[in-house]
Amino acid sequence: MITVENLTKSFPHNGNPVVALRDVSVDVQAGSLFGVVGPAGSGKSTLARCIALQERPDRGVVRLDGLNTGTLDGRRLREIRRQLGVVGTKPELIAERTIAGNIATPLEQLGVDGPQRRSRVGTLLDLVGLTPRAAQRPAELTEGQLRRVAVAKALAAGPSVLLADDPTSGVSADEAGAVLTVLDRARAELGVTIVVTTPDTTVVRRVCDDVAVLEDGAVLERGTVLDLISDPASRTAQALLPAIETTRAQSARYDRAVDVVLIGFASVGALLPEAAGRFDVELATIGGGITRVGDTPVGRFRLGVRGERSDAALAWIAERGGRVTHAVRGPQGVAA
Template identity: 40%
Template sequence: MIKVSGLRKVYGSVVALDGVDLHVRKGEIFGVLGQSGAGKSTLLRCVNLLERPTAGAVTVDGRELTALGEGELRRARQGIGMIHQHFALLSSRTVAGNVAFPLEIMGMPRDRRAKRVVELLELVGLTGKAKAYPAQLSGGQKQRVGIARALAGEPSVLLSDEATSALDPGTTQSILALLKRLNRELGLTILLITHEMDVIKAVCDSAAIMSDGRIEEAGPIPELLARPGSRLTQELFPLPPAEPGSVTITFTGTYTGRADEPVVSQVVRKFDVDVNILGGALEDVAGVSAGRLRVRLTGEESGAALGYLRDRGLLVEVASR
């Protein structure tokens, strides 16, 4: 649905994007994770060409936006909705007026506009708030107005620019649940940027990690979890520095057992080894129970025990001595 190829964006002497490639599949929620200054917001604004890239190509839903003229680009943008970190609502307009604004620009007749606004407010859980003004709303309600406005033109793609970073944890969870529901019910492809790992864990099917204007790694989350040395896995499940000879076991979707299965006890009984647990964590990520466990194995059958774990579909990494 979204394909970014060789994207480069330069502001004077500052290289904000440096050869970015990104592929987002139709109907998935794709999260781009990175710290401030990594280039995330620039990437997002290049996807709908609010920022025109210095070089590279952007294709959305089969159309190469970077090759379109201004008139064609305006029409193509109607299929791309965007929600903002600080809501970007018009304070002089009511909730209904804010949601109707893009429909007015599109030239939709007043009666159809009014009907569409009612549908959208019901969709985002704001029935009864049509006549309220932004100043009368909570942060979560403001973001729901922003989401309704972004959906007004029935887009196939939704871009989210740190949509939850200005919200408290409880409100963040409700907004993420709303995005997940919209993704499922409307078939929306959602590209979101965030600096919060909890957002990636809660809703994303795929993810990318950005740093210094480049993508460090990207792909479906279960694949990243199963990749040796994955930075995403390390940040999802932070552990103390690996000591020489220690073993890190990663539970992913390729594991043939259950994530809560007592696999360590099985290894102890089967191979008569001693296992010293140094640290670990277990989470639900992208609908998969996953986690990391760092241990030290001692005993004559330690090598066989590690082979057994690998045969079960676990990622086993031994720190070099």
């Protein structure tokens, strides 16, 4: 587990300090895929470097499995750093070496013998889906393939934590998906805890369990992705949930209009029709849609509601995990 407590970090600029992190606290559970999201300059990369022990904070603590890393130096610091794999925005590969040779480099530096080294490299090539490319050079690969090689190289020494700084930057949408799949496989198959920084909320939707949203060096919100999207007012929900576009005329046809967030197969597929039948009310979808967060379907809908027992129907939906908001009365006060 990674615990970041009240982290503050600044850098000198033209003789004045520029604050990159402001009292940041986050918890990353062991074996999770944790996203740090925010625009350029929000402090994402600085936080990743502090967790990777590449930067020392001005104040605050980074703990790895309870160990205060701020007290480490010399040999002990180097030992702990070997538990942390890092993938930067630019893959650091040796142009003259093959893909297999690049992945083997950390193992050679550790003195791992030939048979073990080849076995480990073979496993990682399979993990990142590049076994057929093993004998090629970096110049022969696409940008997305190079990112996958960089992930394999960072995993070669068997770290317990992998930090990937904006791993899909400059990569096409199709190849970005392959990079994210590799990170997800590393978490699932190797048990590695992964921290991903990104400005792209698509990354969060595809692979993250938990997220921290940064802006101007401070944490605006944090939590599990599914918990955050259940609150339509959260930044995460606004970025990930389907947009709702309706007209006043559509809403005015009903007694009221409400927004509902539903999470999970059972809720998205059956909760609304069951509520309509159980309470003999009309629940008409007039906006919104369905997306997926990881493997979980998530729906946000604007419903036109009509019927004497509509309050009971909406309460029943809420009792079963639906988030019902934005209740607006019909023709006298149509939905905004």
